[in-house]
Amino acid sequence: MERATRYSKKRADMLTLLQSTDCHPSAEWVYQKLKPTHPDLSLGTVYRNLIFFQNHGLIQSVGVVQGQERFDAVTQPHSHFVCECCGSVMDLPKITLGADLDQSVSRQYGLAVSRHELTFHGLCPTCTQSNQQETVLN
Amino acid sequence: MERATRYSKKRADMLTLLQSTDCHPSAEWVYQKLKPTHPDLSLGTVYRNLIFFQNHGLIQSVGVVQGQERFDAVTQPHSHFVCECCGSVMDLPKITLGADLDQSVSRQYGLAVSRHELTFHGLCPTCTQSNQQETVLN
DNA sequence: ATGACTGCAAAGACTTTGCATCTTT
DNA sequence: AAAGATGCAAAGTCTTTGCAGTCAT
Numbered sequence: 456m457e458r459a460t461r462y463s464k465k466r467a468d469m470l471t472l473l474q475s476t477d478c479h480p481s482a483e484w485v486y487q488k489l490k491p492t493h494p495d496l497s498l499g500t501v502y503r504n505l506i507f508f509q510n511h512g513l514i515q516s517v518g519v520v521q522g523q524e525r526f527d528a529v530t531q532p533h534s535h536f537v538c539e540c541c542g543s544v545m546d547l548p549k550i551t552l553g554a555d556l557d558q559s560v561s562r563q564y565g566l567a568v569s570r571h572e573l574t575f576h577g578l579c580p581t582c583t584q585s586n587q588q589e590t591v592l593n
Numbered sequence: 594m595e596r597a598t599r600y601s602k603k604r605a606d607m608l609t610l611l612q613s614t615d616c617h618p619s620a621e622w623v624y625q626k627l628k629p630t631h632p633d634l635s636l637g638t639v640y641r642n643l644i645f646f647q648n649h650g651l652i653q654s655v656g657v658v659q660g661q662e663r664f665d666a667v668t669q670p671h672s673h674f675v676c677e678c679c680g681s682v683m684d685l686p687k688i689t690l691g692a693d694l695d696q697s698v699s700r701q702y703g704l705a706v707s708r709h710e711l712t713f714h715g716l717c718p719t720c721t722q723s724n725q726q727e728t729v730l731n
Numbered sequence: 732a733t734g735a736c737t738g739c740a741a742a743g744a745c746t747t748t749g750c751a752t753c754t755t756t
Numbered sequence: 757a758a759a760g761a762t763g764c765a766a767a768g769t770c771t772t773t774g775c776a777g778t779c780a781t
Contacts, residue, residue, distance in 0.1 A: 461735050461780050482771080497738045502771060504736095519657035522746085522770065536704055550698060552711075560688060560713050566674055568715040573690075575698050577706040599755050599760050620746080635763045640746060642761090660744065660771085 465493055466504050473514055473528040479535070479544035481523040517544060518574070534573040540582035547575065603631055604642050611652055611666040617673070617682035619661040655682060656712070672711040678720035685713065 472488055473480060480488075486501045505526060508514040517525040517535060521542040527535075534550040537543075550573065557568040578586065610626055611618060618626075624639045643664060646652040655663040655673060659680040665673075672688040675681075688711065695706040716724065 459735070459781090463736060463780080465737080495738070498770095499739075499772080500737055503773095506772095519770095524770085536698070536702065536706070539707070545702075547698060547702060549701060550694075556688075557713065557715075560674070560685060561715075563687060564674065564683075564685060565718055566713070566715055567717075567721050568674070568713045569677070570715070571711065571713045573709065573711050575695065575704070575706045575709045577695075577699075577704055577708070579705075580703055583705050597756090597760070601754080601761055603762080633763070637747080637764075638762055641748095644747095657745095662745085 460507075465489070465496060465500060466507070468492065469501070469504050470508060470513060470528075473508070473526065477529070477546055479517050479525040479527050481520075481525055483523065518572070520544060534575065536575045536577070536579070538579035538582055539576055540578055540586070543579055545579070598645075603627070603634060603638060604645070606630065607639070607642050608646060608651060608666075611646070611664065615667070615684055617655050617663045617665050619658075619663055621661065656710070658682060672713065674713045674715070674717070676717035676720055677714055678716055678724070681717055683717070 469485060469489060472485060478484070482498065482501050482505060485505075486496065486498050489496050489501070505514070508526075508528075509516065512530075514526045514528045515530070517527045519525070520537055523542075525544055529546065531548075532551050532554065534547040534552075536545045536547055552571065552573060557571055560566060560571075561568045607623060607627060610623060616622070620636065620639050620643060623643075624634065624636050627634050627639070643652070646664075646666075647654065650668075652664045652666045653668070655665045657663070658675055661680075663682055667684065669686075670689050670692065672685040672690075674683045674685055690709065690711060695709055698704060698709075699706045
């Protein structure tokens with residue numbers, strides 16, 4: 456038995472918002488962005504709809520960055536870069552590994568692989584620059 | 594100015610423990626394992642030492658799985674598999690991408706890449722089996 | 732009318748932190 | 757003796773959840 460799903464303006468706007476940004480939002484970010492147009496929005500609703508979208512395959516978790524879970528509405532395969540300093544997450548669309556890798560791992564290790572995630576860590580241009588300035592100043 | 598570091602039996606035992614397991618422990622796991630030999634151990638100390646080890650390059654975070662941060666004392670490059678059902682994390686030593694990939698991303702995107710992480714998601718053999726049993730029973 | 736969706740606030744889970752005490756050097 | 761390491765408990769952050777009211781169908 457599936458649970459029926461009904462229309463909700465807030466949910467609809469939330470999905471549109473998620474699909475129109477590439478910043479890999481956190482719950483808090485979504486909440487703040489929607490607050491102006493939906494003054495009575497609740498953070499609980501944001502969390503509940505994030506779970507809803509995940510269950511329906513509309514978004515995926517990109518993982519937890521600096522304590523906050525981040526999400527991505529892009530379903531095409533691509534990699535991510537996470538800045539260890541400011542926590543920004545960016546897409547690396549050119550870097551892909553191919554879905555056959557999942558099958559290869561499945562076979563080699565006897566696992567039921569459903570997806571993979573390739574994430575690079577380091578410093579974004581902005582943070583690299585401010586780190587250098589710090590070095591000069593000290 | 595660096596802060597001096599002094600010997601501590603608890604810290605030493607904690608590192609040994611981390612280095613002698615491949616289960617990618619959480620803070621809680623470490624705490625429970627050390628409790629028998631260190632009855633007065635505090636969870637705060639575990640967290641503080643995990644940060645200490647990270648700062649000294651002795652362990653790395655594998656990310657947050659089902660709400661808990663997991664760590665790895667293996668420094669050689671390798672990939673991971675995370676079971677979405679039970680949260681177990683296993684090494685995939687045969688699957689590596691080569692460090693030149695980091696440099697390639699650095700050049701292509703103008704980022705200071707320090708490392709990458711390749712993680713596969715799916716169901717481990719145990720959970721695959723119990724899921725099938727459920728299906729049969731329903 | 733039914734049942735899904737939401738706001739609100741409380742509760743939960745994990746992690747961090749302040750302070751007094753103990754330990755290493 | 758000085759300064760790092762720890763225990764304990766309180767506080768902090770992010771997320772989940774129960775319940776009553778609201779809204780879509």
